[in-house]
Amino acid sequence: MTSPALAKPGNNGNPNNGKKMAAAVTAEAVMDHLQAFQDIADTHGDRAAGTPGYEASAAYVESTLQAAGYQTERQYFTFERFSVLESSLTVGSDPVDHIVMEYSPSGTVTGALESPAGVEGCAAEDWAGFTAGSVALISRGSCSFAEKSLNAAAAGASAAIVYNNTAGALNGTLGAPDPGYVPTVGITQAAGQELLAMDGATVTVHAVTELEDVETFNVLAETAKGRTDNVVMLGAHLDGVPDGPGINDNGSGSAAILETAVQLAKVNKLNNQVRFAWWGAEEEGLIGSWHYVEDLYYNSPEEIDDIATYLNFDMVGSPNYIIGVYDADESTYEAPVDVPEGSAATEAVFTDYFDSIGQPWVDTQFSGRSDYQGFIEVGIPASGLFTGADGVKTAEQVELFGGTAGVIYDPNYHTPADDIGNVDVEALEIMSKAIAHATITLAQDTSAINGERSAGKSGKAHPQGPLPTEEQPAA
Structure with a gap:
C-alpha cells in the first residue's frame, strides 16, 4: 500500500x-x-x-x-451488490457495444427493434401503438432509467435499449431492484442514431445478472x-x-x-x-x-x-x-x-x-x-x-x-x-x-x-446563549 x-x-x-x-x-x-x-x-x-x-x-x-x-472507527453494514456475469447485444449478427444497467434483470430476448412514439418513453402516451414483444429503443432524458424500463415493460416490450443524448458511454442505474423491469442496457448516442435507422431489425439482448449480500463499512474520525x-x-x-x-x-x-x-x-x-x-x-x-x-x-x-x-x-x-x-x-x-x-x-x-x-x-x-x-x-x-x-x-x-x-x-x-x-x-x-x-x-x-456561539475560542457554549438566526429567503 x-x-x-x-x-x-x-x-x-x-x-x-x-x-x-x-x-x-x-x-x-x-x-x-x-x-x-x-x-x-x-x-x-x-x-x-x-x-x-x-x-x-x-x-x-x-x-x-x-x-x-x-482515532478512526469503522462502521460496518451490509448491502446487496449487483453484478453482470455476462451480456451481449446484437443486431442481426453484429455486436453492439453496451453497458447493462445496474439492477437490470437477467434475460435473453429476441425481437424487432422499435422506438416508442415519444422517443424518451417517459409518459404513457409515448407508447401508443407500440408492438408487444418488440425491443424498445429509447432516448435518454426527462425521466429516470427506471421509469423508462418500467414504461417499456408496461407497453409489452421484451427489453429496453437506452441511447445517450450526448457523447460518451451510458452507464446507468435503475436505482434499486424491481420485478417490473425488463432487461435494460445503455449505448452511446452514435450507436443509438445508427439503430434508429434500422427500425424493425432483429435484435437480441442477453444479460445474466445477480444480487449478493456484501459487507462493507464507513470510515469515521473526529x-x-x-x-x-x-x-x-x-x-x-x-x-x-x-x-x-x-x-x-x-x-x-x-x-x-x-x-x-x-x-x-x-x-x-x-x-x-x-x-x-x-x-x-x-x-x-x-x-x-x-x-x-x-x-x-x-x-x-x-x-x-x-x-x-x-x-x-x-x-x-x-x-x-x-x-x-x-x-x-x-x-x-x-x-x-x-x-x-x-x-x-x-x-x-x-x-x-x-x-x-x-x-x-x-x-x-x-x-x-x-x-x-x-x-x-x-x-x-x-x-x-x-x-x-x-x-x-x-x-x-x-x-x-x-x-x-x-x-x-x-x-x-x-x-x-x-x-x-x-x-x-x-x-x-x-x-x-x-x-x-x-x-x-x-x-x-x-x-x-x-445561532450557536462560543466565548472566544473556549470550545464552550457562550454564557449568554445562542444568537437568533435569520434564514436567507429563497429568491
Missing part, C-alpha cells in the same frame, strides 16, 4: 482561520492522496465497495488520519477538540464504481477532506468538534451515509440535534469543470426536496469565500442526490461543492470557467478512464481550498447557521 502523504514543509503550524487553512491545504498534497488511490486501483482493479481495493483505500485513509493524531454538542460534519464517498479507479468520482472528494483533516489536526483550539466521514457503498445507492443517519435516528436520536451542519463533496476535480455550490437558498433552482433551515447559511460560507477571492461560481440544484440525502431527511442543514458529472457544459459556463461547451463535465464519469489523468488540478485546488476555508470557519463559529 502507498504510504500516507506527509504534511508539506512550510505549512502553517496553527492554521486557525480561513486564510491560513486554505493556504495549508495544497493541491500537491491532495494529488498525493489521489495517487495513492490510483496505485490501489492499479493493484486491485477498482475501489468498489466490498472489494480489496476498497479495503486498501480505507486502510490508506485510516493510516493517514492516525499519523495526524486521529477532532478531540471542540464542542461535542455542536458538531460540524464533512463527508465524501470513498467507493468507486466497479471496473475503474474512481479517481474523480470520488477519490477527489475523499482526498480533499482527508488533507483538510490532516491540516485541521494542527489547529490548537477549536470551538466545535469536526467529524469526517468516508462513506461506503454510495455507488450502490447512498447506502453508507443512510446507514449512518438511520443508526443515529433509531439508536441515538439526541445526537442528530448535535450536528450543526453537514458538508458533502462528491466530485471536485472534473476535467470540464464548473465551480458549483449546492443551491440551498434556491436562488437559481427550485429544490425537489425539503431544504432544512440553516442550509442557506451553510451555502453562504462557500459563496462568500468565492466572492471574497474573486472566484466565479454557479449554483447546482439542491437535489438530495448524494450523501447529504439522509442528513436533510432528518432536518440537518447541508450544502456542498460539485464540479459536475454527466451534465452538459453551457457556453455561459465556458465564459466563467473555460472548457468546452456541449460536452459533459466529466466525459469519463463512471468509466475505466476515470483515472488520475482525468482530474483537473486547477479545479481540485479551487475546491480543496474552499473546503479547507469552510471547515475551519465553521469549526470556530456556526452562529449564522444555528
Whole structure:
C-alpha cells in the first residue's frame, strides 16, 4: 500500500482561520492522496465497495488520519451488490457495444427493434401503438432509467435499449431492484442514431445478472477538540464504481477532506468538534451515509440535534469543470426536496469565500442526490461543492470557467478512464481550498447557521446563549 502523504514543509503550524487553512491545504498534497488511490486501483482493479481495493483505500485513509493524531472507527453494514456475469447485444449478427444497467434483470430476448412514439418513453402516451414483444429503443432524458424500463415493460416490450443524448458511454442505474423491469442496457448516442435507422431489425439482448449480500463499512474520525454538542460534519464517498479507479468520482472528494483533516489536526483550539466521514457503498445507492443517519435516528436520536451542519463533496476535480455550490437558498433552482433551515447559511460560507477571492461560481440544484440525502431527511442543514458529472457544459459556463461547451463535465464519469489523468488540478485546488476555508470557519463559529456561539475560542457554549438566526429567503 502507498504510504500516507506527509504534511508539506512550510505549512502553517496553527492554521486557525480561513486564510491560513486554505493556504495549508495544497493541491500537491491532495494529488498525493489521489495517487495513492490510483496505485490501489492499479493493484486491485477498482475501489468498489466490498472489494480489496476498497479495503486498501480505507486502510490508506485510516493510516493517514492516525499519523495526524486521529482515532478512526469503522462502521460496518451490509448491502446487496449487483453484478453482470455476462451480456451481449446484437443486431442481426453484429455486436453492439453496451453497458447493462445496474439492477437490470437477467434475460435473453429476441425481437424487432422499435422506438416508442415519444422517443424518451417517459409518459404513457409515448407508447401508443407500440408492438408487444418488440425491443424498445429509447432516448435518454426527462425521466429516470427506471421509469423508462418500467414504461417499456408496461407497453409489452421484451427489453429496453437506452441511447445517450450526448457523447460518451451510458452507464446507468435503475436505482434499486424491481420485478417490473425488463432487461435494460445503455449505448452511446452514435450507436443509438445508427439503430434508429434500422427500425424493425432483429435484435437480441442477453444479460445474466445477480444480487449478493456484501459487507462493507464507513470510515469515521473526529477532532478531540471542540464542542461535542455542536458538531460540524464533512463527508465524501470513498467507493468507486466497479471496473475503474474512481479517481474523480470520488477519490477527489475523499482526498480533499482527508488533507483538510490532516491540516485541521494542527489547529490548537477549536470551538466545535469536526467529524469526517468516508462513506461506503454510495455507488450502490447512498447506502453508507443512510446507514449512518438511520443508526443515529433509531439508536441515538439526541445526537442528530448535535450536528450543526453537514458538508458533502462528491466530485471536485472534473476535467470540464464548473465551480458549483449546492443551491440551498434556491436562488437559481427550485429544490425537489425539503431544504432544512440553516442550509442557506451553510451555502453562504462557500459563496462568500468565492466572492471574497474573486472566484466565479454557479449554483447546482439542491437535489438530495448524494450523501447529504439522509442528513436533510432528518432536518440537518447541508450544502456542498460539485464540479459536475454527466451534465452538459453551457457556453455561459465556458465564459466563467473555460472548457468546452456541449460536452459533459466529466466525459469519463463512471468509466475505466476515470483515472488520475482525468482530474483537473486547477479545479481540485479551487475546491480543496474552499473546503479547507469552510471547515475551519465553521469549526470556530456556526452562529449564522444555528445561532450557536462560543466565548472566544473556549470550545464552550457562550454564557449568554445562542444568537437568533435569520434564514436567507429563497429568491
